[in-house]
Amino acid sequence: MLQKGNKAPDFTLAASPDKKITLSDLRGKNVILAFYPADWSPVCSDQMALYNEMLRFFERHNAVLFGISVDGEWCHKAFAKDRNLHFDLLADFEPKGAVSRQYGVYKDGVSQRALFVIDDQGVIQWSYLSPIGENPGADGILQALETMAKTA
Amino acid sequence: MLTPPITSRDHVTGNQQGPTEIVEYGDFQCPYCGEAFGVVRDMLQALSNIKFVFRHFPLAESHEYAMDAALAAEAAARQQQFWQMHDALYLHQQELSDTLFPELAKQLQLNLEQFQEDMQDNLLVSKVEADFESGIRSGVNGTPTFFINGKRFNGDYRNLLAAVRH
Numbered sequence: 330m331l332q333k334g335n336k337a338p339d340f341t342l343a344a345s346p347d348k349k350i351t352l353s354d355l356r357g358k359n360v361i362l363a364f365y366p367a368d369w370s371p372v373c374s375d376q377m378a379l380y381n382e383m384l385r386f387f388e389r390h391n392a393v394l395f396g397i398s399v400d401g402e403w404c405h406k407a408f409a410k411d412r413n414l415h416f417d418l419l420a421d422f423e424p425k426g427a428v429s430r431q432y433g434v435y436k437d438g439v440s441q442r443a444l445f446v447i448d449d450q451g452v453i454q455w456s457y458l459s460p461i462g463e464n465p466g467a468d469g470i471l472q473a474l475e476t477m478a479k480t481a
Numbered sequence: 482m483l484t485p486p487i488t489s490r491d492h493v494t495g496n497q498q499g500p501t502e503i504v505e506y507g508d509f510q511c512p513y514c515g516e517a518f519g520v521v522r523d524m525l526q527a528l529s530n531i532k533f534v535f536r537h538f539p540l541a542e543s544h545e546y547a548m549d550a551a552l553a554a555e556a557a558a559r560q561q562q563f564w565q566m567h568d569a570l571y572l573h574q575q576e577l578s579d580t581l582f583p584e585l586a587k588q589l590q591l592n593l594e595q596f597q598e599d600m601q602d603n604l605l606v607s608k609v610e611a612d613f614e615s616g617i618r619s620g621v622n623g624t625p626t627f628f629i630n631g632k633r634f635n636g637d638y639r640n641l642l643a644a645v646r647h
Contacts, residue, residue: 379540386614
């Protein structure tokens with residue numbers, strides 16, 4: 330798993346059937362990547378619901394959040410609509426798990442439950458691997474963003 | 482760890498001087514919180530040494546009335562009836578709606594005009610949001626989450642009583 334100080338590998342993934350996101354296009358913004366195992370599963374649903382409530386906190390830190398799993402873009406679309414999510418879910422679908430592998434968080438056919446906070450220059454400033462059945466919450470993300478703001 | 486610790490801004494019930502401090506982060510529309518409400522009530526009846534605090538953690542994107550219910554409780558708090566409204570909201574959880582809040586306020590014999598004015602007060606929104614943020618900082622990842630003497634309780638809330646007794 331990539332750690333603080335590593336350059337975040339660039340990628341382009343579908344955020345919806347007609348929208349793609351390229352990490353390097355987001356230079357100038359902090360980026361939070363939340364890898365998770367599966368749309369619709371209970372822990373992932375709770376975790377994404379929590380982050381959905383937190384977008385304004387992330388915005389205060391000039392940060393944009395993405396969820397990433399190996400689910401396809403149509404599955405993401407249905408899940409996001411059902412849960413009223415206001416942030417993009419990226420489909421690491423084909424080749425399956427390619428981006429998750431680059432970040433060192435692909436195992437047993439799914440993305441692990443892992444968080445990365447990437448600074449506005451594309452460098453990883455914080456990463457965390459959660460036990461797969463445990464919702465990591467967001468306190469670690471906020472602390473990482475605050476530490477970055479202090480040292481910037 | 483609970484961040485910040487219990488302050489004078491918090492709503493406290495049970496034994497104000499109780500040596501065991503329990504804080505719940507809850508959402509009035511969350512069904513698990515509704516279930517936990519009964520667990521907490523039984524616990525407070527069974528044990529006399531509990532200082533109990535409720536902080537708001539409304540998941541407003543998932544639960545349509547969670548934010549307004551939190552505001553109703555805070556508006557009632559301005560008339561010293563926070564816990565009465567807290568209990569009433571959980572007892573009527575299945576019926577939450579825009580018309581229920583003034584209805585409950587009436588039942589609690591609150592000054593209705595004042596209540597409805599307070600429901601619109603941005604200061605109360607800020608208070609609820611401050612609770613939510615404190616929850617995030619404390620490591621709350623869903624509702625209900627309990628803290629026992631400042632430390633997150635990771636077990637099943639149905640076993641809260643047993644956890645406190647030990």
